Amino acid sequence: MARRFDPDRRQRIIDAAIRVVGEKGLAGLTHRTVAAEADVPLGSTTYHFKTLDELMVAALRQADEGFAKAIASRGGLTDADADLAVELAGLLGDWLAGDRTGVELEYELYLAALRRPALRPVVAGQMAELADRLARRTDPVTARALVALMDGICLQVLLTGTPYDEVYAREVLARVIP
Numbered sequence: 001m002a003r004r005f006d007p008d009r010r011q012r013i014i015d016a017a018i019r020v021v022g023e024k025g026l027a028g029l030t031h032r033t034v035a036a037e038a039d040v041p042l043g044s045t046t047y048h049f050k051t052l053d054e055l056m057v058a059a060l061r062q063a064d065e066g067f068a069k070a071i072a073s074r075g076g077l078t079d080a081d082a083d084l085a086v087e088l089a090g091l092l093g094d095w096l097a098g099d100r101t102g103v104e105l106e107y108e109l110y111l112a113a114l115r116r117p118a119l120r121p122v123v124a125g126q127m128a129e130l131a132d133r134l135a136r137r138t139d140p141v142t143a144r145a146l147v148a149l150m151d152g153i154c155l156q157v158l159l160t161g162t163p164y165d166e167v168y169a170r171e172v173l174a175r176v177i178p
């Protein structure tokens with residue numbers, strides 16, 4: 001039997017993993033559940049991703065694209081004349097008002113790095129990339145503090161179910177920015 005050419009299979013598996021985590025949480029993520037969701041043979045998932053950690057890394061990288069798109073939609077935070085606190089508060093508002101499942105998924109994978117060391121370099125890279133971007137507008141220490149504060153604001157919104165308060169976010173972000 002000839003091997004079927006399917007160049008999109010790897011991407012379909014990643015997309016399926018994201019849907020599975022979105023529906024069932026990380027506890028529901030197995031090669032078998034992803035294969036069923038992607039409508040591919042089980043062997044395809046293990047061929048493309050030897051371990052679940054490899055699959056989670058790919059899913060986390062893809063999930064982070066949502067935040068990267070939110071940054072890009074606001075000009076990449078590069079306007080030196082713009083009020084950085086206003087920009088960041090607006091960015092968080094745009095991101096949290098978008099696909100909430102995607103935001104929750106990203107944070108679920110993000111927090112999975114606590115127990116899955118394979119995810120830590122991806123999370124650290126994402127945090128460093130944002131801090132580097134912010135350091136162009138402020139100093140490196142303040143940039144790291146802003147990243148931590150933004151994460152805290154997002155986690156509070158996600159975990160408590162309270163609506164995002166852009167005025168509050170702008171105020172606390174402004175307090176950190178020199």
